[in-house]
Amino acid sequence: MRTILAAVDQSHHAHDVMSRAAELAVVLRNDLVVLSVVSSDPMKQFNIVEEQNRFATLHRDLIFKHFPENSLSVEPHNGTGGVYKYGAVGVRIQSRILSGNVVDKICECAEEVNADIVLVGSRGLGNIGSLVLGSVSERVVHKCPRSVLVVKGERTEGPDWEGLSQSHKSGVARA
Template sequence: MKRPYTILVAVDQSENAKRALKTAIWLAKSTGARLIAVHVVPPPPVAEGVAPTTLERLEKAYLSMGSRILADLAWEAGTKHGFKIETLLETGDAREKILAAAKENSADIIVIGSRGMGRIGRLLLGSVSQSVVQNARIPVLVVK
């Protein structure tokens, strides 16, 4: 018997990420798939002259906020949509961590929100969704 499909959805607090989550829940409910929401916390910025204890406190604050984001999304998915989601909290580069989470969890598809940047913004900064699309070995659904 084939394992159930696994959908990995990347989430943050943006409107596009919220739409991506709704789309991922719809897909998971429609197909009976397992749904995993991943939130990636960036490492604290390293600046010369900043005490290590300050960086540790900042990292703890980032992780606490990320945990709250995931807890809120899981609660909303269960309450509003009647669907249980698994959550992952990662620290590091979002592009790398999303792809790694998809691989480690044998995801069949990644659902991610588009930042909606214009062409110049993408050229100068790049975007997480663009990088995931280019480097993923599985289908990626970008939600606007």
């Protein structure tokens, strides 16, 4: 069974990444790992446990939104994140939340799960309009030895995830 790795932050681009990841996982019958990284950058002021819980809720929202609920079951799992089974095609979906350097953790996780392809959004929360790619997606493309698909959503603007932390909203925490 091959594995797709989808990296999501708390921006509206997460929906574009997840939508494409779910489509590929179902058509190719690949397992899917949904990954978010709580940045260890000391400049980013947030509570790690709160951020982990926020990401866990976001992942759950994304998985239930992009896989039909009646074929989705939750599997027993210890720790942060979760494991789901999409019964219609026998695809396993794993939610993973790591802490550390965002780019390094995405690349390490790609190796660990032996990802066939890594999906990232073209942009995230730090919308500096003049840049085509955000710094995380750009660095993952350069650093990760795996194939990387940069998902360009149709929407250039949209509401970010409503569970977004105050530090993200105020622009204190980016990337």
